Amino acid sequence: MSRHELRAPHDDERAPMTVEERAVWVYLAVFLTTSIAYAAVVIPRALSQPIEEVSWVVPMLWAIGVSIAGTIVGSILAAIGAAIGLAVRGRDPEIELGSDERDKAIERLGNRATYGVVSAGMLAVLVLAMLDADSFWIGNAAFAAGFVGACVEAVVKIRAYRRGF
Amino acid sequence: MGRPSKASPTRVTNAIRALRFAHGEMTQADLAARIGVTRQTVIAIEQGRYSPSLEMAFQIARAFQVPLDDVFQYPEEDPA
Amino acid sequence: MEFSQRHTLVGTAISVTTMATYVAIVVVRALTDDLPLAGVAWQGPMLWCVGVGGAVYAAAYAVMRSRHRGERVTDERTDRIETQAEFAASGLTSLGVLAALVMLALDADPFWVANTLLIVTWLGSLVGAGVAIEAYREGLDR
Numbered sequence: 001m002s003r004h005e006l007r008a009p010h011d012d013e014r015a016p017m018t019v020e021e022r023a024v025w026v027y028l029a030v031f032l033t034t035s036i037a038y039a040a041v042v043i044p045r046a047l048s049q050p051i052e053e054v055s056w057v058v059p060m061l062w063a064i065g066v067s068i069a070g071t072i073v074g075s076i077l078a079a080i081g082a083a084i085g086l087a088v089r090g091r092d093p094e095i096e097l098g099s100d101e102r103d104k105a106i107e108r109l110g111n112r113a114t115y116g117v118v119s120a121g122m123l124a125v126l127v128l129a130m131l132d133a134d135s136f137w138i139g140n141a142a143f144a145a146g147f148v149g150a151c152v153e154a155v156v157k158i159r160a161y162r163r164g165f
Numbered sequence: 166m167g168r169p170s171k172a173s174p175t176r177v178t179n180a181i182r183a184l185r186f187a188h189g190e191m192t193q194a195d196l197a198a199r200i201g202v203t204r205q206t207v208i209a210i211e212q213g214r215y216s217p218s219l220e221m222a223f224q225i226a227r228a229f230q231v232p233l234d235d236v237f238q239y240p241e242e243d244p245a
Numbered sequence: 246m247e248f249s250q251r252h253t254l255v256g257t258a259i260s261v262t263t264m265a266t267y268v269a270i271v272v273v274r275a276l277t278d279d280l281p282l283a284g285v286a287w288q289g290p291m292l293w294c295v296g297v298g299g300a301v302y303a304a305a306y307a308v309m310r311s312r313h314r315g316e317r318v319t320d321e322r323t324d325r326i327e328t329q330a331e332f333a334a335s336g337l338t339s340l341g342v343l344a345a346l347v348m349l350a351l352d353a354d355p356f357w358v359a360n361t362l363l364i365v366t367w368l369g370s371l372v373g374a375g376v377a378i379e380a381y382r383e384g385l386d387r
C-alpha cells in the first residue's frame with residue numbers, strides 16, 4: 001500500500017503554522033525592518049559628522065520600542081487571523097494552532113543559541129566600556145549583539161520547525 | 166517544505182500513518198486531539214522531523230491500543 | 246555526583262566568590278578613598294577578577310575532568326539539561342542588554358552601564374546554574 005493511499009480527510013493538508021511558529025516569523029520581520037530603518041537613519045549621520053555628535057539615542061529607542069510592541073501586537077493579530085481563518089473553514093483552531101512539547105523544545109533551542117551570541121556581545125561591550133570608548137560605540141555594539149542574537153534565534157527556530165531537530 | 170526523510174534527524178521510523186488507517190481512518194487532527202498536541206506535531210512525527218518524548222510515544226501507542234514497538238521502529242545497527 | 250553536576254556546582258561557587266571579591270574591592274576603594282562609587286577605577290579589578298576566576302575554573306575543570314578520563318561525561322540528557330539552563334539564563338541576559346541600552350540612552354555613567362551589565366549577566370548565569378542543578382537532582386521537566 002503506498003503512502004499516498006493512506007490519506008484521511010485533511011491529512012497533510014498545508015498545515016497552518018502554530019501560533020509559536022507564526023510569532024517567530026513576525027518577530028523576524030519586525031526586527032529586520034526596525035534594524036534596517038535604524039541603520040538607514042544612523043549610518044549616514046555617522047559618516048557625515050564626528051562620532052561624538054551623532055544622535056543615535058532617539059532612533060535606537062524607537063527601534064527597540066517598535067520592535068517590542070510590533071512583535072507583541074503582530075503575533076496577536078497573526079494568531080487571531082489564523083484562528084478566524086480556520087474557524088471559517090470549520091476546523092478546530094486549538095488543534096492546529098496551540099502549543100505543545102515540540103514548540104517548547106524549539107523555543108528552548110532558539111533561546112539557547114541566542115544566549116551564546118548575546119553573552120559574547122556583552123563581553124565586547126564591557127571591554128569597550130573599560131576602554132572608555134564613546135557611548136556611540138558602546139550602545140551600537142550592544143545593539144548589534146542584540147541584532148545578531150535575534151537573527152540567530154529566528155533562524156534556529158525556523159529551521160527546527162521546518163526541518164526538525 | 167516536504168523534505169525527503171533522508172534528511173531526517175532521527176533514525177526512528179514509525180507506523181503511525183498505517184495505524185491511523187487501521188483505526189477507522191483516524192485523521193491527523195483526531196490523533197492530535199487525543200494525545201493533546203497540535204496537528205503540526207503529528208505531521209512532524211510522521212515525517213520523522215520530530216522525536217516525541219517517551220511519554221508522548223506511549224500516549225500514541227495507547228491511542229491505537231498497541232505496544233510501543235508496533236508504533237516506532239529502530240533499525241538494526243549497520244556495520245558501517 | 247556526576248561530572249556535569251559537580252562542575253556546575255564548583256563553577257557556581259567560583260563565580261559567586263569572584264563576584265563578591267570584585268564588589269568588595271570596588272566598595273572598599275570607594276570608602277577608603279572617599280570617592281563616589283562611580284568614581285572608582287573599576288576596570289582593573291574587573292579584569293583581574295574575571296581573569297583569576299576564569300583561571301581557577303579552568304584548573305578546577307581540568308582536575309575534575311581528569312578524574313573521569315576516558316569516561317563519557319556528556320550525552321542526550323546532559324545536553325537537554327544544558328539547553329534548559331541556558332534557556333532560563335537567556336531571559337535575564339537579554340533584559341540586561343536592554344537595560345544597558347536604555348541606560349546609555351539616558352546618558353548614565355559608563356560605570357553603571359558596565360556594572361549593571363556585568364551583574365545582570367552574572368545573575369542570568371546563576372539562574373541557569375540553578376536550573377541545571379535542580380534538573381540534575383530532580384530530573385528534567387519536558
